[in-house]
Amino acid sequence: MNKRINAMYFSPTGTTEKIVSGIANSISESIHGEKVVTKVDFTLPEARQNAISFTAEDVVVFGVPVYAGRVPNVLLKYLNSSIAGNGALAVSVVVYGNRNYDDAAIELKDILESNGFKVFAGGAFIGEHSFSKTLAQNRPDEKDMAIVADFAGKICEKIKQNHTQPVFVPGNKPYRQYYMPKDENGNPVDIRKVTPKTNSNCVDCKLCVQVCPMGSIDYEDVSKLNGICIKCGACIKKCPNQAKYFDDIRYLNHKHEIEVNFASRREPELFLSNS
Incomplete structure (x- = not known):
């Protein structure tokens, strides 16, 4: 099977990279017998300066973290103007910090399809929360990576059988607004301008x-x-x-809130085309 396997991701703390690379490496080993994966890391600004184009011979495992329940808005210009699928198969991956992925999964799928990708599989995985060292601590862990390997095997079967019809991904249209934390009185708290x-x-x-x-x-x-x-x-x-x-007290209160309210372990959700 003459398919080029690609891992493309935005991953400031490495959690999304670990998931995406894990899927791509397992696909490559199944198809080619070795890890032959082209990595496109667009985390740093200079990597987002140039357009990138794929072909129908490519399989692209594409991943972003979830910020406030959506695809990070700072990436939208790049994602909507600089990436061309040209019929490439795509696996759409979002990684969130154990709260919720809200509408990020369907939003990323929509973006990829609008850019010419054929999204036939997707997943919502969990990584250690960007605000915290305790919420989803050290995830993705061994259990997550075992799920990654199994998921990659199912993806390979879809590719080999040419069962790559569009996948259903849960979510709302129009998308929900970006998640905003609230204070103890239920009033929205804006922490966008808070800096380290x-x-x-x-x-x-x-x-x-x-x-x-x-x-x-x-x-x-x-x-x-x-x-x-x-x-x-x-x-x-x-x-x-x-x-x-x-x-910042607003940031710290929100950090504490999510660490307490969303401490229970959530598991990955996987999406595959039905045929």
Whole structure:
């Protein structure tokens, strides 16, 4: 079978990359007998400067994290203008932090189909929440990755049997509004402009500059931001000295709320075409 296997993802903290690469690697091993996968990581700003095009000979495992129940809005311009499927088969993957994926799965599927992909499979997986080190801690874990491998096997069977009709993905149209946290009185709380702080542990290693998906952290003074913060958690979770943190009370209250209210383990949901 002459199919090129691709893994394409936005993954600031690595959870989406692990899921997407796991699916793609397993598909490649089943089809080609080895891990022959082209990886397209569009996490950093420079990777989103150029258009990319696939063909009908490609299988693309495409993944994004869920932000506020939707596909991250900072990606929409890139996703809607720079990616051409040209009949490529696609597996649509969203990864969320154990709260809910809301309408992210159907939104990503719609985006891919509007760009010429044939979405015949999809999944909603769980990764450690970007705000927290305890909510869905260390996920995807071994159990998740076993599900990934089994899912990839089912995808391969669909490809081999040419059963790649459009898949049904749950969700609403029109999509729900972006999820917004609420205070103790039920009033919406807007944390979009909240930014991380830097403490005295910082040794100016510049790692936070390198991992910021928006290119917002100032190289000369890493305590400053020159652009927006999307709360992806990369600068906090990847800092070797725990020098980055949030201190905004609204953010911290919301973080505590979701850690308490959504502590029960959720499991991946898988979607495959019926024929």
